[in-house]
């Protein structure tokens with residue numbers, strides 16, 4: 001497991017001839033004080049970590065090596081690191097600062113989002129008004145556009161994975177089940193075609209299905225996720241922000257899947273017309289016919305949104 005993507009710190013030292021040198025220093029477990037647990041996954045735990053030198057707080061994701069090997073999750077672990085290393089510079093995506101390891105674990109040092117989950121805030125107030133839905137929908141879409149431009153399909157977008165930072169701006173997380181397409185910004189990798197790795201990748205890609213309520217129909221019928229699958233989930237999230245519940249929810253997963261593939265959902269009275277038009281153009285069974293990101297950004301529901309940097313400099317609207 002090469003820490004090739006790790007960013008490193010530097011330490012100023014004086015060499016034997018009295019010359020100042022800067023030694024590249026890799027962070028390690030000893031550089032952090034660990035605090036409360038933020039979340040538990042099937043083979044990872046995320047804890048609060050404070051850098052002893054800078055006192056900056058991070059979310060440190062700790063993965064158990066033995067468990068990863070036993071559960072054959074090495075591919076997922078590397079996909080998550082490679083994905084995070086591709087998405088470094090977007091304000092709406094949890095940033096990876098360092099990676100390191102010790103004898104038992106792997107460590108990812110990530111942005112901490114102190115505001116917790118968007119889902120938690122939604123549950124607290126029941127549902128968002130149009131202005132808040134427009135703002136948070138715009139930030140989520142801006143982050144999705146960044147991912148897709150770098151060949152990353154999240155595949156498990158849902159309000160639990162949309163976190164809030166201390167200024168109530170979003171940070172999307174949990175890329176362990178992302179699908180990585182060839183990086184459009186990198187020259188064509190000339191690594192020789194390796195049929196073994198390709199079909200391992202395609203089995204991994206095919207084997208994964210997201211969270212029932214947000215899974216797109218194409219993932220249920222032909223097992224193939226595409227970028228438009230993230231936009232299906234986006235449509236479910238917009239609906240849920242305005243109503244407090246996802247559009248497809250039944251007694252069990254199988255019944256939920258049946259509702260999805262038969263497009264069995266309805267809008268409650270009072271659902272804003274512009275939002276209804278947007279959701280209806282996203283919750284389309286054929287992924288090719290779903291609105292593209294460009295068309296969503298120009299949709300009347302997002303009238304007034306200043307896309308790009310300005311969005312992230314705005315003061316987040318008070319949630320009501």
Ligand SMILES: NC(=O)c1nn(CC2CCNCC2)c2c1CCc1cnc(N=C3C=CCC=C3)nc1-2
Pocket residue numbers: 038039040041046059061094110111112113114115116117160161163173174175
């Ligand atoms: N799986 C992860 O990568 C991950 N998991 N969490 C905590 C989860 C809790 C359940 N819902 C999804 C997130 C995190 C991360 C990334 C990095 C990350 C950064 N900040 C927080 N912050 C939290 C603050 C309060 C409660 C929960 C999370 N959490 C995480």
